[in-house]
Amino acid sequence: MSAARDQDAALRSFEAAWRARPEDRIAAARADAMQRFLALGLPTTRDESWRYTSLRALAGRPFVDAEPAPPARSSWLAGVCAAPVTIVNGRPSSGAPQPAGDPALTIESLRAAIDRDPASLAARLGSIGAAESERWALLNRALFVDGLQVRVAGRAAAPLLIVHSAESARDDAAVHSRVIVDVAAGAEATIVEHHLGGSGHATLVNHATQLHLAPGASVEHYRVFSSDERTTHFDALEVLQGAGSRCRQFTVALGGAMVRANLSGRLDAPGAEHDSYALLVGRGARQLDCVNAIVHAASRTTSRQTARALAAGSSRVVFNSRVLVEAGTAGASSNQSCRGLLLSPTAEIDTRPQLEILADDVKCAHGATTGRLDPNMLFYLLSRGIDRASAQTLLIYAFLDDLLTGMSLPGARRAIEDALIGELPGADLLRSYR
């Protein structure tokens, strides 16, 4: 290990935490991940997928594992599901409750799953994303304390809400948790993950979700970040899609000091379809870095990535989306669209829509715009007597809300809109508007 890395307090503290853990039945897989993580080190802005997010300050701080804690808050998304599962500091509170009367869903804690069948669980932990951008997922594999394993066998009767809550009274707590979802052939589910919390302390949350869709499976997945202004999220979402499967994914970032949200999708068999949507609301000094990578590994696969980014205050919002069409495939189709709205002279929006095409029978497109509110729209509203502040508020809201229209869960949409309004100037006006 180089001398520079020895200066790396965070890295060393992660290694120390790993050494201090009692060995569990997947210790070998964890050790392998930890060695690879240590060899790579923490990313710096010289790494391509980290060029806009500096971890320099974070890397110099040591972290300790967050202690178990009781649930301290409820989710504003609670309305979408009768029996949410709450995970506090990475551990399901009160075991893992079985949502009442839904034979399509089986839920157990990851701890239980490790004890029951360590071999198959260990085999499941590999990451499909590029190691460079997925370093936190690697660390997560080494250090996740617990989480959920969810199996969807048929058509789930109701959405499943998983509330991830970070509760610590220290400024150096780190939470490592994981959720693994298997959706059987032809099964259907809606899964909402809500990350909230931080008790005014500088908590680091390193979470990973793996979503595996068997042929013909269909999933709508939400991950919503609404933590306080001192919480840092590293979130890795992996989606592996079988033949003819469909995935709709919504990433909504409305909180946190920093959210790095990775999405690695692999369309592994013919006919798989993937839609992802990212709503990124930057204000204050927030740093949002959304990194999508979709691999078209089979023929007739389709992906669409859509993002709306808002940057106010001194925030920085990054949308990095990559599409890779592998050689030997035919009929891949992809579209990436990112629209950014910059509201402040000290904010920044960085967009990188990348295409890597290794086959010829493709139709791929991307579009990105960054700018201010459309002056023609603004003038139209003014010319009808609407005051300037209201007109701006309305246009900002309309710009962002457009992304949410694709949500098929009305309760989730409504709640997310409410939370979004709370993040925008002119909240009263927008409430009256709805």
Next chain:
Amino acid sequence: MSSKAPELETLLSRKYQHGFVTDIESDSLPPGLDETTVTFISRKKREPQFLLDWRLKAYRHWLTLREPSWATVQHPPIDYQAISYFSAPRTPGDAPKSIDEVDPKLLATYEKLGIPLHERARLAGVAVDAVFDSVSVATTFKDKLAKAGVIFCSFSDAVRDHPELIERYLGTVVPPGDNFFAALNSAVFSDGSFVYVPAGVRCPMELSTYFRINAAKTGQFERTLIVAAEGASVSYLEGCTAPMRDENQLHAAVVELIALDDAKIKYSTVQNWYPGDEHGVGGIYNFVTKRGECRGRNAKISWTQVETGSAITWKYPSCVLKGDGSVGEFYSVAVANNYQQADTGTKMIHIGRNTKSTIVSKGISAGHAVNTYRGLVKVLPTATGARNFTQCDSLLMGSRCAAHTFPYVEVRNPDATVEHEASTSKIGEDQLFYCLQRGVSAEDAVNMIVSGFCKAVFKELPMEFAVEAQNLLSVSLEGAVG
């Protein structure tokens, strides 16, 4: 597509027309690079001390740099000690005073390449500063230009005759330490072109330079510097061809453009270096740094390039838009066939208020080639009212080629508008079929479709070169579809 269409592979197998070697004794340095090499070049060219110091500084900086590596560009490591850094054609006395003094063999070479050197030549009205290997051998139309006050000469002549201009502008757009290849060029450049258009002058003709790499294992390191003073305008065309060789040859040029208030510079390139054969053997490594700076208000710099040659192209003609209201443009067609790798694009850096940039990039990949667009649009907080529009499209022919698009869009001013659009698709089968059904041959149909695809770029080229570029394109892609 119908199975009756001609086989792709057979049509792809076109030989490079410009492959021959001229036998002229070179006054070359043995391979190798150290401070002595740098000093030798500078002394040999009787350069003033400031330039030698500048070269040495660049060389020392180069030693600290690492060769850039992009995942999408691959080549065996280059041995910089195996390259000969100076090669001048031996002519009686020093540089030829007029075209009559030029070695007739050399002129014949140009003849074969179709480069018009004589005033009677096809491109009458175009001044040619021909560079054979590294040293400028003939310049025409000097009188007419001189009358207008335009300086157009080899870089060596400029160093001798206008050292104050060189000292003032050299390296101010591409600093010697800018990147690995720019630093190398700054240390060892042997010649190139210099243009100075004084305030208020419209350059009375298109300026043009043809480059050609000839001697084996000779790296070519040209340096081009174009300055357009207040209100001046100039259009410059650069064309390149290299003979066939098995060893890869390095070409690391630097081009700097400077436009002051209300000045306009249009720089067009038709690049047709030897691309290697159909198995990817040989060919030029074209690692070029091109950058223009709109230093004054309402200045405009426009890059147009048609890139069909080279084994590897690594080139990002860029614009630094400093002056308020200044304009940058980049129009590019890049064709990669067989085992070619093209990694090209642009950077538009918006610094001044109300600066505008336009990027139109058309990439065509065939065979086993890899064609990459890599571009940056950066709007700094000072660039209130800045606008950019980018369109970048890729066309794929054949299932083993690759097309990549890597744009970076960084916006830090809330009063800017940046739009980026891109698409990648294979050549339209319905369009092809339509043409075939009308009795057009597959090859003609491809040509028609491809030139339609590239139209937005070709129309930016000076008239006489647009035709040439179009021909070059169809030759490069001969049989790329079946």
Next chain:
Amino acid sequence: MLKISQLRANVAGRNILKGVDLEVRAGEVHAIMGPNGSGKSTLAQVLAGREDYEITGGSVTFDGADLLAMPAEERARAGLFLGFQYPVEIPGVNNAYLLKAALNAKRKKAGLAEVDAYEFLGLIKAKMKFMGMDESFLSRGVNEGFSGGEKKRNEILQMLVLEPKLALLDETDSGLDIDALKVVAKGVNSLRGADRSIVLVTHYQRLLGYVEPDRVHVFADGRILKSGDKTLALELEARGYDWLREGRVA
């Protein structure tokens, strides 16, 4: 009502309005005709308060007040309405909401209470019926996905709801079929009254057949070239604009 003197304006650094003089009194209907690109829309947008158009000279009073000193929203509240030649689509901003907010902004200025939702709905539905518009338009985004004719009808609907003192209708009749034209004319005529004025920018005599103007102006090259009564419109229809321009040169 409206008095424009020697108004000059630039668009994107180019001089477009080159000294416009026009007076519109209460109760009058004026028609402005003129070739494409002569600056008619520019005049309308300048009057409505578009910021990126630079005023370089002249003055405009509206009901005695300095119109050019007011921001766009104040002009609207003071009773000036612009029917856009190209109404912009605003996805996500609800049509009904815009109408209600605009109406309330105006009422607030006049010291009136806001309309309640029930009252508003009654009012709006009646006006929509009058304009032959389907109620489903209410819940859509402003002009979002509307056809050309639907957009123009929507402009007139807004005008009827806001009951302006001065309506500037910029080519509201362009691109309408004959039935739609009649509906638009009906809307305009219903607004006519002793205390209201209307300025129609149009290319066609057709609309003027339904909405009879008091004055007709020919607009060319950034200014009013000739004014007359309604017979001027008929003459223009028959002879085009060239004879006027030639006459001016001579």
